Amino acid sequence: MEALLDDQVDAMFQALADRTRRDIVRRVMDEELSVSELADSYEMSFAGVQKHVAALERAGLVSKRRVGRAQIARVEMSAIRTVASLLNELEDMWRARVARIDDLLADDEAAGR
Amino acid sequence: MEALLDDQVDAMFQALADRTRRDIVRRVMDEELSVSELADSYEMSFAGVQKHVAALERAGLVSKRRVGRAQIARVEMSAIRTVASLLNELEDMWRARVARIDDLLADDEAAGR
């Protein structure tokens, strides 16, 4: 397991806390797209979209490769999985807590109420 | 399935994009705690912690119940699961995409390269 720095986790959640960036992630997950192809999908300026892609890249959720004069964005699925597992681990903690409480109740029962 | 509004998703990711708030979630998941009990764990002012709890509550990740003069915070696990499933769905999309590409390659193979 990689030890995740708080700064990195902050950046990942922050990057996902914007609907345009979440949409970019979904679109790029479906097929790799250049920054200008992405920009065509949104009302905002090219520079606006470019900044969003840069934010996703800083967070490690997206990477780019140069093809001619285009920069092709692709999703870094491992980073997405990292974020997902942070939340899935909470689910595990929760189940452990519920089990713990159930045990306590069972003990009370066994000890004669 | 509940249709999730972008505003709500924004708020949930945003709430999780702060290390103090993520820590509060973890601590409150382990055991319910009052706002002042929580506040004792952090360097910042009581009001600072109170605002963080309020942000988590606005995002629906935490709820509070009054006990005497204390407000006891508890995690809304269903909301955490909602966020987790948004990311887990991306994993499903990814697997579908990979399968699609594998099929294309298999077709090429079958069609004699």
Next chain:
DNA sequence: CAATAATACAACCATCTGGTTGTACGTCAA
């Protein structure tokens, strides 16, 4: 080489954020 396309980035702006202090209000204890 000149012109255009795709990108990056600086500078700017309004708004949001994460923190602070101070004040007000409901609840418990003496």
Next chain:
DNA sequence: TTGACGTACAACCAGATGGTTGTATTATTG
């Protein structure tokens, strides 16, 4: 009833965010 406790919230501040326009850089095309 009077304090003290636990909480909420307003006002304020510095710095981040999400958008804009304008300019510079690099790569392709005629």
